[in-house]
Amino acid sequence: MNLHGIWAIYRFEMARFGRTIWTSLMVPVITTSLYFIVFGSAIGSQMREVSGVPYGAFIVPGLMLLAIFSESILNASLGIYMPKFTGTIYELLSAPLSPLETVLGYVGAATTKSVVIGLVIFATAHLFVDLPIAHPFAMIAYLVLVAATFCMFGFAIGIWAKGFEQLQVIPLLVVTPLTFLGGAFYSVTILPEPWRSITLFNPVVYLINGFRWTFFGTSDVGVGISLAVTAGFFAACLTWIGWIFRTGWRLKS
Amino acid sequence: MxxxxxxxxxxxxxxxxxxxxxxxxxxxxxxxxxxxxxxxxxxxxxxxxxxxxxxxxxxxxxxxxxxxxxxxxxxxxxxxxxxxxxxxxxxxxxxxxxxxxxxxxxxxxxxxxxxxxxxxxxxxxxxxxxxxxxxxxxxxxxxxxxxxxxxxxxxxxxxxxxxxxxxxxxxxxxxxxxxxxxxxxxxxxxxxxxxxxxxxxxxxxxxxxxxxxxxxxxxxxxxxxKLGKRELDLTLVEPMTAIPAELEEWAPTLENEGHTLRYVFDATGERTGIPSFLRRMQELGIAFKDLETSKSSLEDIFVGLVEEKR
CATH class of the missing domain: 3.40.50.300 (P-loop containing nucleotide triphosphate hydrolases)
Known part of the structure; x- marks a missing residue:
């Protein structure tokens, strides 16, 4: 195992995060505060409880995942896309690193950033609402699992993308709409049919509800299914990345 | 090893x-x-x-x-x-x-x-x-x-x-x-x-x-x-318009608008042909005021090989 190599990539990526630390952390703090002002105060006053949870607290898991989805994809995709863009990828490709070691370095760093941002949002939310956590260890484990999964997804997108525009396409046009429609700010049980059944085809529903379960011990869908969907997406991303390294697709000529 | x-x-x-x-x-x-x-x-x-x-x-x-x-x-x-x-x-x-x-x-x-x-x-x-x-x-x-x-x-x-x-x-x-x-x-x-x-x-x-x-x-x-050629350049007193038939054996070329007569020879060969070439020139009354030899550079060899490939 090339531990020095993994550490080199991890440190490099964390240094990039460090250069933009204030923007990286202030943006989620401000965004979360704005969501609380709009949803928590303005709309929340009209919807006191959802599934027995105060509305302000109910939206926190969704808010955290909304940020984690986009930050994970952005950080991990930029991490591997920038060397491709600047041409420094030659060094990575010629280094004695296995695909696993390369992914551990990049995805590990991106996951760390995402988890930090998630925890900053969590801390910010505490300023607005009381937030009990039913399963704290599960909450941390789920947070790391979801962040790592979306970082791997972002890593694959970074290899796939041929330009900055393509980097934005999937997070903005696919992931964000699915998150908003996936019960980030509401319980899918309040939807009328057939929308409720249609919503259940959205995988993000399971991710958000699994995470929400770790907070409140209740969920719109079974926590086992949520975990299975998350693990399934993780496995799919892993398979995609494995195939990329095996074939050299968009990495090597 | x-x-x-x-x-x-x-x-x-x-x-x-x-x-x-x-x-x-x-x-x-x-x-x-x-x-x-x-x-x-x-x-x-x-x-x-x-x-x-x-x-x-x-x-x-x-x-x-x-x-x-x-x-x-x-x-x-x-x-x-x-x-x-x-x-x-x-x-x-x-x-x-x-x-x-x-x-x-x-x-x-x-x-x-x-x-x-x-x-x-x-x-x-x-x-x-x-x-x-x-x-x-x-x-x-x-x-x-x-x-x-x-x-x-x-x-x-x-x-x-x-x-x-x-x-x-x-x-x-x-x-x-x-x-x-x-x-x-x-x-x-x-x-x-x-x-x-x-x-x-x-x-x-x-x-x-x-x-x-x-x-x-x-x-x-x-x-x-192996591949290096040497060139003998003779700066003529009187420019020439054509190579005399008597010199064709050495296959020289005219350069510099007839002011230079160039003879290419194999430096590694047993006989360069230079003495006989100069002797024949003297017999023909072709005078030169300067002479210079140069060897082919790696560039000449390289260009020659690449041109040959084309």
Missing amino acids: ANDPILSIRGVSKTYANGPTALEAVDLDIQRGEIFALLGPNGAGKTTLISIVCGIVVPSTGSITVDGHDALNDYKQARRRVGLVPQELSTDAFESVLATVTFSRRLFGRSGHSAYIEELLRDLSLWDKRHAKIMTLSGGMKRRVLIAKALAHEPDLLFLDEPSAGVDVALRRDMWKLVHRLRDRGVTIILTTHYIEEAEEMADRVGVIAKGKLLLVDDKAALMK
Whole structure:
């Protein structure tokens, strides 16, 4: 195992995060505060409880995942896309690193950033609402699992993308709409049919509800299914990345 | 083991998807401690060959071993021994010199804390700039940084892909000195270039590649001896309009609008033909006021080979 190599990539990526630390952390703090002002105060006053949870607290898991989805994809995709863009990828490709070691370095760093941002949002939310956590260890484990999964997804997108525009396409046009429609700010049980059944085809529903379960011990869908969907997406991303390294697709000529 | 080639390339070819064949069944052995110059025009396949050895490009066929390690199946061991200075000035603009060189050393599996890095940066006149961001450096300094990055993990085999591209004369001379120092330390060096002067100055052996085919590989001195032609230029007192029939045996040519008579001879042959040629000129009353001989440069040989290939 090339531990020095993994550490080199991890440190490099964390240094990039460090250069933009204030923007990286202030943006989620401000965004979360704005969501609380709009949803928590303005709309929340009209919807006191959802599934027995105060509305302000109910939206926190969704808010955290909304940020984690986009930050994970952005950080991990930029991490591997920038060397491709600047041409420094030659060094990575010629280094004695296995695909696993390369992914551990990049995805590990991106996951760390995402988890930090998630925890900053969590801390910010505490300023607005009381937030009990039913399963704290599960909450941390789920947070790391979801962040790592979306970082791997972002890593694959970074290899796939041929330009900055393509980097934005999937997070903005696919992931964000699915998150908003996936019960980030509401319980899918309040939807009328057939929308409720249609919503259940959205995988993000399971991710958000699994995470929400770790907070409140209740969920719109079974926590086992949520975990299975998350693990399934993780496995799919892993398979995609494995195939990329095996074939050299968009990495090597 | 010590006599085994440090790099062995067997039947390596590369055909890009929907594209041309970049390399055709290249066989090449590089001996330990030598400086090998791979000469070829743009698009000849030099960078493709280097990229395949380094793992950046996947070969279509063939095998490569570096210090006895298969570059595909035992790639970690093979790559630890190889350093690459790319042609393009590809750097991380926001990193400092020290950080990027340390990054390279770690990437190749070595501890980052090393007196070697200080020695390396001092050797390349980069120590004073170690905290400078790369984007603030000149092109020449960036080239030095790339060399430092390639040497950071103490490779046994160093590839220099067009090392003189875009650098001034002083830096070029500095790099040549560095290459010789590296060789003295036992580093094997392969450089690609289309600056013949560079190959003549540095290389022990030369390979000529064109259109993906390795046309020849030979010792530089032997190559020049084998293929080198000498020219005898006679500056005539009276310009000529045509070669007299009596001189056709030597096949001279008229140059410089008839003011110069050029006779090309084989310097390695038993008889150069010069005495008889001059004697015949005297008999014909052709006077000359100056004479000069010159030998073909590696460039002449290279151009001749490439033209022949076309």
